[in-house]
Amino acid sequence: MSNTQLExxxxxxxxxxxxxxxxxxxxxxSLIADIPADDQDLSDNAHNLCRFGQWFNKLPEQTLNLHPYFSxxxxxxxxxxxxxxxxxxLKESNSAIPVNLLDQFHTDLDSLRDYxxxxxxxxxxxxxTRDPLTGAxxxxxxxxxxxxxxxxxKRKSLSCALIMIDLDHFKRVNDExxxxxxxxxxxxxxxxxxxHLREYDQLYRYGGEEFLVCLPHTELEGAKSFSERLRAAVATLKIEIGNDKHINVTGSFGVALINANDDIETAIERADQAMYQAKKSGRNRVSVA
Structure with missing residues (x-):
């Protein structure tokens, strides 16, 4: 879903x-003043008849899947x-409204508002927090x-890997x-x-044509293997740019671990330097810090 659709x-x-x-x-x-209740509010199907209910029932699946609270x-x-x-x-029958029922109604109303x-x-x-162009x-x-x-x-003695990705010769694409x-x-x-990402992996647009992937619970060798698969997938992309024209691109990948005592910027710098090493080595390849 694009940022415009999200808005x-x-x-x-x-x-x-x-x-x-x-x-x-x-x-x-209606409850406080001498005003008859709306017939819709007396219906067993009232939740589908109000404007809110009519709107909610027409929401597309894409919107409903945005957040578990919709259910x-x-x-x-x-x-x-x-x-x-x-x-x-009770009001229509001129019966007294018990306080506990009124309190329960307001509790249910507050719950809906909280959701x-x-x-x-x-x-x-x-x-x-999302890049408007790419969605990263x-x-x-x-x-x-x-x-x-x-x-x-640190707490669970696990490894976490970073991958810096930079498209090769991207300026040439823009110029041409x-x-x-x-x-x-x-x-x-x-x-x-x-x-290619798991549900808990993270993707960031780091700047321009540079992207950073965080792979929790991943050792260095696993991150390298993942990067090789991703590198190959990027190289096979056939990107349509209009007028029946297609272009291919490649990327350079730098892999590093976040060490337990790392300053985060230091870990990112190691991944970045590894990526530059991949470029110096000929591009379209993976380099490990």
Whole structure:
């Protein structure tokens, strides 16, 4: 999902929250003032009839898969409407509303709001820490994230590897085919890298055509083997740049471990120097620090 699509999802969520706030205000008016309850609130299917429910039920699978809380929202929303129906039914029959039922309704309402606040916070964080062109994570939290991996490795006596990747002769691509073609190359490279990563591996756009991969729980030899597979995959990419034109690219890879007592910048520098050694050795190859 692109950053633009992510912004659209965040906007839709904020609009949906406003719809639900409006519904809640109308429900309170009905419960407190001498105003008849909305027929929809008395329905067993009320959670599907409100504007929020109609919007939620039409969300594409791609959006629902963005965060596990979306599945929690479905049940929390239904439970809240069931509580609202009980309150409205009591009001319509001129019966007293027990405090415990009112408290439970507000607990369910707060739970729904908490889910949406958590989703919005995480989507905003994702939006502001992701490179808008390629979708790789930007450098905003790079050092902090790698320090966390380093601490985990210390506690569990595990290894963590870094791979610095730099496209070979990328300036030539921009000069010969234009920056639009260069953008397509970067997008294709990131897609290729991501297809080889495990769920907990991390990919950062380090700068320009340079990318950094963090491989937790990986020894040096394993990182080297992974880099060789990735190098071969990049070399076989056939990137369409328009007008039935395709180009091929290669990359140079530098591999290093994050040592227990490393300064993170030092570990990154070792991977970077190994990558430059790969370039000096002829490019399209892997070098290990």
């Amino acid at each position: 659209d999802v965040i906007g839709e969520i904020e609009q949906a929250i406003e719809w639900h706030q409006s519904w809640y205000r109308n429900l309170l008016r 929690e929202i479905a049940s929390a929303h239904q439970k809240m409407h069931q509580g609202a129906k009980v309150l409205s039914s 949406f606040e958590a989703i919005n916070d995480e989507l905003y964080e994702l939006l502001h 994570t930007n450098r905003a939290n790079l050092v902090e994230n790698l320090q966390k991996e380093q601490e985990l490795c 085919f234009g920056h639009g073609a260069g953008d397509k190359v970067l997008i294709a490279l990131v897609k290729c890298i991501k297809s």
